[in-house]
Amino acid sequence: MTVFAEHPDSVLARLAALRAADAPTHGGHVLSYVYDSGLSEIDELAASAMRLVQPVNGLDPTTFTSVAVMEREVVGFARALLGGDSDVVGSVTTGGTESCLLAVKTARDNWVGDGAPRLLAPVTVHAAFHKAAHYFGLVLDLVPVGSDGRVSADAMVERMAPDVALVVVSAPSYPHAAMDPVAEVAAAALERGIDCHVDACIGGCVLPFWGGLSSWDLRVPGVTSLSADLHKFGYAPKGASVLLTRGRDRQRGQYFATTRWPGYPVVNATMLGSKSAGALAAAWAIVHALGRDGLATLAASCERSTAALKDLVDGIEGLRVVGMPVGPLLAVAADESVAPERRVDPHHWADRVRAHGWLLQLQPGFTQADGSRLPHTTHLTVTPVTERVLDELTAALTLAADEVRGVPAVTAEQVFGALPPAVAAGLASPDAPPLDAQTAFALLGLIGLDDGSDGLPERMAPLLALIEALPAPLTERLLVELLARLVEPRG
Numbered sequence: 001m002t003v004f005a006e007h008p009d010s011v012l013a014r015l016a017a018l019r020a021a022d023a024p025t026h027g028g029h030v031l032s033y034v035y036d037s038g039l040s041e042i043d044e045l046a047a048s049a050m051r052l053v054q055p056v057n058g059l060d061p062t063t064f065t066s067v068a069v070m071e072r073e074v075v076g077f078a079r080a081l082l083g084g085d086s087d088v089v090g091s092v093t094t095g096g097t098e099s100c101l102l103a104v105k106t107a108r109d110n111w112v113g114d115g116a117p118r119l120l121a122p123v124t125v126h127a128a129f130h131k132a133a134h135y136f137g138l139v140l141d142l143v144p145v146g147s148d149g150r151v152s153a154d155a156m157v158e159r160m161a162p163d164v165a166l167v168v169v170s171a172p173s174y175p176h177a178a179m180d181p182v183a184e185v186a187a188a189a190l191e192r193g194i195d196c197h198v199d200a201c202i203g204g205c206v207l208p209f210w211g212g213l214s215s216w217d218l219r220v221p222g223v224t225s226l227s228a229d230l231h232k233f234g235y236a237p238k239g240a241s242v243l244l245t246r247g248r249d250r251q252r253g254q255y256f257a258t259t260r261w262p263g264y265p266v267v268n269a270t271m272l273g274s275k276s277a278g279a280l281a282a283a284w285a286i287v288h289a290l291g292r293d294g295l296a297t298l299a300a301s302c303e304r305s306t307a308a309l310k311d312l313v314d315g316i317e318g319l320r321v322v323g324m325p326v327g328p329l330l331a332v333a334a335d336e337s338v339a340p341e342r343r344v345d346p347h348h349w350a351d352r353v354r355a356h357g358w359l360l361q362l363q364p365g366f367t368q369a370d371g372s373r374l375p376h377t378t379h380l381t382v383t384p385v386t387e388r389v390l391d392e393l394t395a396a397l398t399l400a401a402d403e404v405r406g407v408p409a410v411t412a413e414q415v416f417g418a419l420p421p422a423v424a425a426g427l428a429s430p431d432a433p434p435l436d437a438q439t440a441f442a443l444l445g446l447i448g449l450d451d452g453s454d455g456l457p458e459r460m461a462p463l464l465a466l467i468e469a470l471p472a473p474l475t476e477r478l479l480v481e482l483l484a485r486l487v488e489p490r491g
């Protein structure tokens, strides 16, 4: 007798075929989402560590004591790396989003006051904080940034008041790699008794080795918590981040505990119940194997490649790097200082770069609360493996720019022009009623996004233009439909 409906080998073969259709996770051709150390030993180590803890339930470190030891040591490593003293404690979470959610939840629960607390941050703060405000009932107060993507400390300080439960700054921000004025904001927050979180999800494991930075981490007085993702520049598989918090009493607000049900006592530092210890074990193994020096060596490679790419982009006629990026990422915009026929639209550019086999990330333009406009950009995250493919990448970026120089950006009018006029008018109206699933799906069809094929459309520039042109609630609803349909059972 067999319990198998399908031979395990055949199941695995099908998974391998599915994986072959994914964007490549290694080799440096995808410049977002994946963080390739370029060292196969690191990937092997992570896989072995994950396998060793595969059956463990990370829910209960008193039953599975390895979980407590690994978490303690990873938190200790991160604390030393990020300037925390013995008053700093922390948790390993499943990712940057969970670290950010928990930082906000903790601050909300520690906040004393009436009404809804406020979450104060630059407009460039990661979307995870929008999610946190939404989940935990805070009012999101977003401060406009300058054209370099950097917020002014004064603009942040001006808005500090007793209803602010948490002020957040990024080190650096994801959209433009801008280093927010951590020291000034944290000092002002400290003076007013407001908690201050540094979102170093992307920077936390590289910026300690970056040249020429003034303090931005837990060394800064007034910084009360900090998030750093191990599954980014800690090169761990997805599912590992650290949230560090200053002060045991403050951090206890992060926990959820209840004995008020007929089952086992529940005491959770993080959002999940039963959870894998896989990413924690992998992160623990990598942290020990690489140590500070290993991370420093990999960071140095990122720094060289980022500098080379920044020089390259600045040297391409029609493109420019936004602001003064800090860390291994940068945003590329059209250079408005050259004549329109010499400009390179960063989204057409990204689409052409993709045709040459490299995946860059398109970011929409954005109108801030003060009416100022942040241009649409293309994002590149640089990893250690980038250095190995720098020549090929340089050639692709340069060629793609030559191919689209002078081609104007896709406009809202063009996007709407492709739709039946009644539909276009309805879409653009801010007070259109909420869409039901069927209508939303039909609209996706009109836009050409329902073709049933998996993955991204061939050209992303028109989709991004649509995102910029439509009212946000509508775009959000359409994207929800797109993603929801993707996982509906077929046939």
Ligand SMILES: *Cc1c(COP(=O)(O)O)cnc(C)c1O
Binding pocket: 095, 096, 097, 098, 100, 126, 128, 170, 172, 173, 174, 199, 200, 201, 202, 229, 241
């Ligand atoms: C990646 C990132 C996050 C969110 O992290 P996830 O691991 O994707 O959940 C938050 N903030 C910044 C600055 C990031 O780069």
